[in-house]
Amino acid sequence: MKTRFDIITCQPHLLTGPFDHSILKRAQDKGLVEIHLHDLRQYAINKHGQIDDYAFGGGAGMVLMIEPIAKCIRGLQAERQYDAVIYMTPDGQTLNQPMANRLSLLQNIIILCGHYKGVDQRVRDLFVTHEVSIGDYVLSGGELAAAVLADSIIRIIPGVLNDESSALSDSFQDNLLAPPVYSRPADFEGHAVPEILLSGNTPKVEEWRFEQSVQRTKALRPDLLTDNKNITS
Ligand code: 6GU
Structure with missing residues (x-):
C-alpha cells in the first residue's frame, strides 16, 4: 500500500525542504509514500493571481478565498477517493501519537495549509473532514505544521524505518x-x-x-x- 499526500499551500517552497531528506526522502524512494505539493496560486480566480481577499464585515487580515481551494480540491477528488481532507489550524484537534497512528492507516490524504486570517469558513464546512493543530501556540502559516503532521504519519508506515520495531x-x-x-x-x-x-x-x-x-x-x-x-x- 502506498500513502499519498496532496498538500495545498500558497507557500510550496516552505515544504520542499522537509520531504527531500533523510527518512521522509527514503520513504518516497522506497515507493511507500508520494507527496504532491499544489501551489494555490495556480488556481487563482484571475490573471493577477488573486487567492485571498478582505474579510466581509471588516477587520485586519486577508482570508483565503473558497474558489481557488474548491477548484484544487475538486480536481484532486475527480482523480481518486480521499480518506481525509485535513485543514491545518491552531483551533483544530491537537496532534498526538494516537491521532498519528490512526491517520497512518489512511491511503489518500489532502492537507490544506491556512495562511493570513485563515480560509473562508465555507471551505471548512464543505470540504474539510479533519481540523488539526500541532499545539497551543500560533505559527505564521500551516506549512510547518503540515510538515510536522506528515512526518509523524510517514515514519510509522510499515517499512519506512529500517528497524520496524523502532517506532514502537x-x-x-x-x-x-x-x-x-x-x-x-x-x-x-x-x-x-x-x-x-x-x-x-x-x-x-x-x-x-x-x-x-x-x-x-x-x-x-x-x-x-x-x-x-x-x-x-
Ligand atoms: Cl496547524 N497552524 C498555525 N498557523 N498555527 C498553529 C498550528 C497550525 N498548530 C499550532 N499552531
Missing part, C-alpha cells in the same frame, strides 16, 4: 517517555555508561529500560500517567 519504542507510543540511550565510548572522561547495558543480559536490559521510562515519565510528564492510556495503569 518511541516516546509516547505507549504513553511513556523513551529511556536514555548510550553509545561508545563506555567511559567518557570518567562518566560511565550504566553497567547493566554492557551486561549482554537482554531481559535485564529491557526491564531496566522500562523502569527508566516509568521514572522519567513520573518526573517529567506525570500527566501522561494519569491519562489511563498507558500500560502501567
